[in-house]
Amino acid sequence: MRFWPQPKRASAPATRFVPWPKPFTTARVGVLLVNLGTPDEPTAPAIKRYLREFLSDPRVIEIPKLLWWPILNGPILLARPRKLAPRYQSIWMKEGSPLLVYTQRQTEGLRKIFAQRGLEVEVETGMRYGNPSIKDAMLSLRDRGCEHILVVPLYPQYASSTTATVVDAVTQVAARLRDQPAMRFIKRFHTHASFIQPLGDKIAAFWAQHGRPQKLVMSFHGLPQQCVNMGDPYCRDSYETARALATHLGLSDDQYLVTFQSRFGPAKWLEPYTEPTLERLAKEGVTEVDVVCPGFLADCLETLEEISIEVGETFKHAGGKQFRYISALNDDPAWLSGLADLVQEHLQGWPIRPE
Numbered sequence: 001m002r003f004w005p006q007p008k009r010a011s012a013p014a015t016r017f018v019p020w021p022k023p024f025t026t027a028r029v030g031v032l033l034v035n036l037g038t039p040d041e042p043t044a045p046a047i048k049r050y051l052r053e054f055l056s057d058p059r060v061i062e063i064p065k066l067l068w069w070p071i072l073n074g075p076i077l078l079a080r081p082r083k084l085a086p087r088y089q090s091i092w093m094k095e096g097s098p099l100l101v102y103t104q105r106q107t108e109g110l111r112k113i114f115a116q117r118g119l120e121v122e123v124e125t126g127m128r129y130g131n132p133s134i135k136d137a138m139l140s141l142r143d144r145g146c147e148h149i150l151v152v153p154l155y156p157q158y159a160s161s162t163t164a165t166v167v168d169a170v171t172q173v174a175a176r177l178r179d180q181p182a183m184r185f186i187k188r189f190h191t192h193a194s195f196i197q198p199l200g201d202k203i204a205a206f207w208a209q210h211g212r213p214q215k216l217v218m219s220f221h222g223l224p225q226q227c228v229n230m231g232d233p234y235c236r237d238s239y240e241t242a243r244a245l246a247t248h249l250g251l252s253d254d255q256y257l258v259t260f261q262s263r264f265g266p267a268k269w270l271e272p273y274t275e276p277t278l279e280r281l282a283k284e285g286v287t288e289v290d291v292v293c294p295g296f297l298a299d300c301l302e303t304l305e306e307i308s309i310e311v312g313e314t315f316k317h318a319g320g321k322q323f324r325y326i327s328a329l330n331d332d333p334a335w336l337s338g339l340a341d342l343v344q345e346h347l348q349g350w351p352i353r354p355e
């Protein structure tokens with residue numbers, strides 16, 4: 001695999017002095033926004049392709065390959081894509097999968113804000129699994145003259161299975177480049193004001209308009225407990241985000257709960273699990289809850305379907321009356337401006353101002 005262009009033998013010019021790749025005339029700055037990735041279509045074959053790539057990542061499934069391969073290619077890839085297809089169809093937007101649509105709007109939003117601020121920064125979307133790929137996004141930035149790339153994994157809390165695997169993928173692309181860009185990575189921003197303020201303000205505005213529930217549930221994507229035991233800081237990061245949000249909203253400890261959703265497989269994951277917790281709350285007589293998912297910057301299957309539909313139904317079947325899902329920050333203007341501030345903070349010292 002060679003990413004730098006090779007001269008084609010048949011059409012190569014007589015002289016070999018054509019410099020190629022072209023030298024950069026400017027040392028531009030690029031920002032690569034990376035999210036998890038999602039199927040290209042809400043169909044079983046597309047979901048299968050996506051899951052195969054995602055669940056073959058050793059950062060995500062930490063079981064020896066020889067043991068995992070038959071499980072993945074047997075029960076999981078035979079059954080799960082067909083089961084997931086109607087669930088993806090139920091959330092699919094006109095423009096595509098919500099996760100990709102909102103990530104692209106965030107990319108577009110950042111471009112506009114940087115242009116308004118008079119800064120010369122190129123912005124691209126890359127998905128860790130599926131399309132558009134990290135490799136294409138990096139090569140596109142490089143082709144536009146970016147000698148500096150800031151990588152922004154769109155996860156406020158650090159986890160090896162999300163943030164670190166983005167770093168792995170980016171450096172694997174860089175490992176094939178002759179002329180590498182300078183690279184920086186944002187590790188986490190789980191308590192950064194650029195993130196907490198717009199999310200807190202969004203919840204407060206929702207309550208100002210629709211009233212406060214009895215409880216606010218902050219539901220984070222789960223992680224195998226074993227990852228935390230082995231030193232993954234994700235659980236601590238999640239609780240720190242929750243505390244920062246609660247402080248921003250002036251909530252006392254009995255007004256909110258932290259839970260973990262989207263358990264995958266039979267192992268023990270971070271507890272308390274979201275769905276059983278909401279069932280318990282309803283059975284204990286809590287009739288109104290709002291759920292927010294502060295680990296997700298873009299709505300996706302895990303928020304729009306699992307939380308908003310499935311968990312909402314469970315809560316109501318158990319006797320709950322009012323269940324509201326407060327959507328992710330998506331392309332909220334205050335968040336886009338916060339994201340631009342966060343990015344700018346990490347671009348310090350790089351040539352983002354026109355000469």
Ligand SMILES: C=CC1=C(C)c2cc3[nH]c(cc4nc(cc5[nH]c(cc1n2)c(C)c5CCC(=O)O)C(CCC(=O)O)=C4C)c(C)c3C=C
Pocket residue numbers: 036037038039059060061080084097099155159161162221222223224262264295296299300301302
């Ligand atoms: C927000 C952070 C996320 C962490 C941490 C995370 C860990 C993690 N996830 C799986 C397995 C699956 N996740 C799936 C979907 C999914 N996961 C995240 C984010 C995190 N995952 C998002 C944004 C999405 C939605 C993608 C979309 O297309 O909308 C799925 C696919 C759906 C399903 O089959 O249920 C799986 C599988 C593991 C194993 C893991 C940590 C080890």
Ligand SMILES: [Fe+2]
Pocket residue numbers: 221262
């Ligand atoms: Fe996940």
Ligand SMILES: [Fe+2]
Pocket residue numbers: 262263301302306
């Ligand atoms: Fe799920």
